[in-house]
Amino acid sequence: MSCSLSAEIEMKQVRRRALWQMIAAAGPPWELVLGAGLVLAMILALSVGKYPIAVAEIPQFFLASVGLGSVAADRYAALANVIIDIRLPRVLAAVLVGSALASSGAAFQAVFRNPLVSPGLLGVLSGASFGAALGIVLGVSWYFVQALAFVMGLGAVVFGVAVARLFGNSSTLTLVLGGIVSGALFSSLLSIIKYVADPMNALPNIVYWLMGNLAQSNLTQIAWLAIPMVGGVVLLGVLGRALDALAMGDDEARSLGVPVGVIRFAVIATATLVSSLTVSIAGMIGWIGLIVPHVVRLALGASNTRLMPSAAIFGAMFLLGADYLARTMANTEIPIGIVTELLGIPIFLLVLSRTNRGWNEH
Amino acid sequence: MSTETLAAEAVHFSRGNRAVLAGASLSLAPKEIVCLLGRNGAGKTTLLRIMLSFLRPDHGTVRLDGRALSGVSRRVLAQRVAYVPQLHHPPFPYLVREVVGMGRLPSTGLFGQTSRSDRDAVEEVMASLDIAPLADRRYTQLSAGERQLVMIGRALAQGARLLVMDEPFTGLDYGHQMELMDRLRSLKDQGYGILMTTHQPDHAAMIATRVTTLVAGQIADDGPPENVIVPATIRRLYGVEMHSFGCAQSS
Numbered sequence: 364m365s366c367s368l369s370a371e372i373e374m375k376q377v378r379r380r381a382l383w384q385m386i387a388a389a390g391p392p393w394e395l396v397l398g399a400g401l402v403l404a405m406i407l408a409l410s411v412g413k414y415p416i417a418v419a420e421i422p423q424f425f426l427a428s429v430g431l432g433s434v435a436a437d438r439y440a441a442l443a444n445v446i447i448d449i450r451l452p453r454v455l456a457a458v459l460v461g462s463a464l465a466s467s468g469a470a471f472q473a474v475f476r477n478p479l480v481s482p483g484l485l486g487v488l489s490g491a492s493f494g495a496a497l498g499i500v501l502g503v504s505w506y507f508v509q510a511l512a513f514v515m516g517l518g519a520v521v522f523g524v525a526v527a528r529l530f531g532n533s534s535t536l537t538l539v540l541g542g543i544v545s546g547a548l549f550s551s552l553l554s555i556i557k558y559v560a561d562p563m564n565a566l567p568n569i570v571y572w573l574m575g576n577l578a579q580s581n582l583t584q585i586a587w588l589a590i591p592m593v594g595g596v597v598l599l600g601v602l603g604r605a606l607d608a609l610a611m612g613d614d615e616a617r618s619l620g621v622p623v624g625v626i627r628f629a630v631i632a633t634a635t636l637v638s639s640l641t642v643s644i645a646g647m648i649g650w651i652g653l654i655v656p657h658v659v660r661l662a663l664g665a666s667n668t669r670l671m672p673s674a675a676i677f678g679a680m681f682l683l684g685a686d687y688l689a690r691t692m693a694n695t696e697i698p699i700g701i702v703t704e705l706l707g708i709p710i711f712l713l714v715l716s717r718t719n720r721g722w723n724e725h
Numbered sequence: 726m727s728t729e730t731l732a733a734e735a736v737h738f739s740r741g742n743r744a745v746l747a748g749a750s751l752s753l754a755p756k757e758i759v760c761l762l763g764r765n766g767a768g769k770t771t772l773l774r775i776m777l778s779f780l781r782p783d784h785g786t787v788r789l790d791g792r793a794l795s796g797v798s799r800r801v802l803a804q805r806v807a808y809v810p811q812l813h814h815p816p817f818p819y820l821v822r823e824v825v826g827m828g829r830l831p832s833t834g835l836f837g838q839t840s841r842s843d844r845d846a847v848e849e850v851m852a853s854l855d856i857a858p859l860a861d862r863r864y865t866q867l868s869a870g871e872r873q874l875v876m877i878g879r880a881l882a883q884g885a886r887l888l889v890m891d892e893p894f895t896g897l898d899y900g901h902q903m904e905l906m907d908r909l910r911s912l913k914d915q916g917y918g919i920l921m922t923t924h925q926p927d928h929a930a931m932i933a934t935r936v937t938t939l940v941a942g943q944i945a946d947d948g949p950p951e952n953v954i955v956p957a958t959i960r961r962l963y964g965v966e967m968h969s970f971g972c973a974q975s976s
Contacts, residue, residue: 438855605835608827611815614779618808619883620800620831665817 367493376676380549395665401458406656408454410685414445421446447582456577457686458679459653463592464680467634467671468652469659470599473606474630479539481652482638490648491639493553496569498562505584509643516639519545520631555566575646575700577686588640595637596675602630602666611669630701648700650707651678657714726852730754730791731782731806731887731920733776736785737942738768739947745771747942748785755886755918758909760929760950762922762962769922772939773889776920777808804824805833807880812872820862821875825851828882870901873944877908891920894928906932926962930954938962 401710409417420434424442425433434442468481483490494515498508527541560566572579580588605626608616616623641648655678656670663669682699685706689699732752738745743769753759753776755936763769763802775781776787778794787794807828828850829843851857854874857922859867864875873893880888893909894902909919910933923929929950936953938946940961959967 473817478816601836604827604830604833607823608830609820610817611824611827612810612813614777614808615810616772617779617799618777618803618806619827620798620803621835622799626835660817664823665819666823 382536382565382662394672397673399677401679404683405454405458406501406689408457408683409446409450410544412445412450414441416442416445416581437660440466452580452582452585453686454575454720455582455589456644457581459585459589459592459683460577460645460648460679461655461678461682462596463637463641463678464598464648464651464673465659465681466596466671466675467613467638468604469656469667469674470602470630470634470657472650473610473667474627474634475538475611476610477538478657479653481650482634483647484539484546485542486519486523486549487516487635487638488642489546489549489553489651490522491642492573492647493549494639495643496553496556496560496573499569500556500565509588509640511638512643513639515549516642517523517632517635519549520635524550534570571698573646573700574698575648575703576698577645577682578696580644588644591642592637596631598633599630599637600671600675602626603671604667605651606630606667606671646700648682648703650703650711651681654707654711655681656713661714662719728916729805729886731787731789731889731918733772733782733787734785736772736782736787738771738775738782744942746775746782747941749939749944750867751920751937751947753887753889753943755916756913756932758913758919758921758932759935759937760921760923760933760956761939762924762926763897764962765924767939768942768962769939770891773920773922774861774890777806777889778802779788780837798879800831800834804874804884806887806889807883807885809873809876809880809888812876812896814865818865820860821864821867821878822851822860822861822877823849824864825856825878825882828879828884844852845875846884847882850878853881854878856915859862867899869896870898870904873897873901873905874908877912886916887918888920890919890923892924894923894925902928926954926959 406418406421409421420442423432423434424439424446425618426432427439428443464482464506465485470481471485472478492510494511494513495508497515498511503511515718523541523545524538525541526544527537530537530540557566557569560569605616605621608619608621609623609626609630613623616626636653656674659670659674659677680702685702686699688706689697689702692702730752732750735748736746736748736750737748737909749763749768749772751759751772761769769855771780775782778787778797778799783793789797789802793804793947826843826847829839829846832837833843847859848857848917851860854877856874856878858962859871859875864872867875878887897905906928913934915918923940933950935948936946936950937944937957938953938961946958960964
């Protein structure tokens with residue numbers, strides 16, 4: 364009875380996948396669809412806000428700014444102010460943070476062979492928050508704050524993995540446990556920083572910024588952070604086949620000619636770097652690194668050559684959508700970290716119910 | 726040294742102050758099935774891992790076609806010698822075609838693109854093992870016997886002629902064990918060389934062209950099954966008397 368039921372479910376899945384492949388084969392390639400979707404989402408995001416701008420005006424404005432077509436001069440000035448100065452930093456921040464969190468989450472999951480880890484669960488975000496808050500309290504330069512965020516983020520991963528190793532094996536559960544311990548440690552260190560921070564200036568800044576807020580970076584800062592973040596996301600993207608081999612096990616990856624130690628170190632360092640830098644742009648934004656890879660895996664399959672770039676693009680779109688809700692749900696803006704958590708929990712439960720068959724190892 | 730052989734020569738390996746291997750020598754050539762027998766903890770898997778270059782021996786060398794493995798790159802080795810691991814569940818639901826396709830990694834390199842010839846090679850391997858109908862199924866949802874064939878498929882897709890298998894029969898029911906033996910025999914007839922560890926002397930008797938035993942860190946026996954799988958060897962290996970074992974060989 365149950366056997367025939369599971370066979371039926373299996374057949375249904377095979378049929379659905381065949382249908383999906385037919386659609387995929389007939390339509391344009393998935394990279395193009397996702398890329399076009401991202402551009403569309405960015406245009407929509409630029410048009411949303413208190414000052415009304417029609418969606419069609421956005422491409423017109425950009426075309427006019429490179430000399431194609433024309434927009435009335437006074438309208439052009441108004442658009443330039445709203446689009447370039449106010450909304451573009453925010454949209455670019457959402458794209459950078461969303462893609463960095465999603466692709467580093469997918470990379471951590473592959474390299475630790477564990478579908479339950481993410482930058483948040485491994486303690487990276489807590490570590491980076493502690494590092495950045497420490498930098499703010501010490502009053503060091505902006506660049507040094509970024510460096511501290513990365514160093515402490517890496518410290519949190521190393522500590523979490525070390526705790527997991529302490530228990531002898533590297534099963535799914537012990538690594539999650541190690542991440543929880545590491546996250547708790549760096550959260551409490553962060554509390555110490557908050558406790559000693561100046562309650563008039565530094566403390567409100569730290570608290571509001573950590574709740575998650577995409578509007579706090581200017582274009583120059585974003586441009587600087589975009590260099591390592593885009594570079595890291597692209598590097599993780601081209602390592603897809605190596606990540607597939609690593610996800611099967613160290614010995615198997617070695618037997619397929621993969622230099623396991625080098626690749627693992629490069630992936631952990633890169634994923635930690637890009638996810639630590641999201642903290643300095645937008646504070647702690649949870650759940651994206653965990654759920655976006657799962658959603659993309661359900662839609663496009665487990666292969667990392669497809670998963671890594673798709674997760675990056677889908678993560679960017681997800682955060683643009685969450686930012687839209689954060690800006691429009693209430694009269695005042697809601698911190699985006701709260702929105703992603705509220706959205707992430709139901710999505711994660713949905714994904715969990717669809718995929719947990721593969722997780723029940725033995 | 727003949728060509729196309731993988732040979733461990735007087736390999737020593739210690740863990741802490743316990744000597745796991747103390748001068749073990751074992752070779753594998755095409756067109757043979759070599760079974761490695763030994764007690765639990767005798768070091769069978771350690772010897773395989775050294776021969777696959779996953780571990781470095783303390784003393785002694787492993788040679789591929791007469792060249793020391795330390796001078797052979799992982800990618801080149803992967804195109805000559807393939808590893809078929811014990812059955813396991815990977816945490817992600819790869820399709821069968823994707824798992825077999827990972828076998829092309831040594832040929833294309835980490836950053837290379839798969840070409841049509843790579844995809845054709847994968848389809849060909851799946852057809853030869855009769856797993857083509859499973860191509861779009863998830864590897865994680867297959868039965869143990871099917872997963873074992875997919876792992877062998879990945880090894881063949883590497884283009885390697887020598888296969889090293891860690892307890893390939895563990896976890897399979899009797900019917901699947903017999904089917905797998907037929908597959909391995911036919912691979913041997915096609916010119917593949919297979920080295921495997923097993924806990925079942927009767928499997929070795931049924932399938933091996935050569936049986937070796939690992940005792941006290943050294944290869945104690947190395948010969949045709951009818952010479953090695955005798956009551957005296959079984960007693961030395963496992964400490965049990967096998968009076969009726971002859972009936973398995975009498976045919």
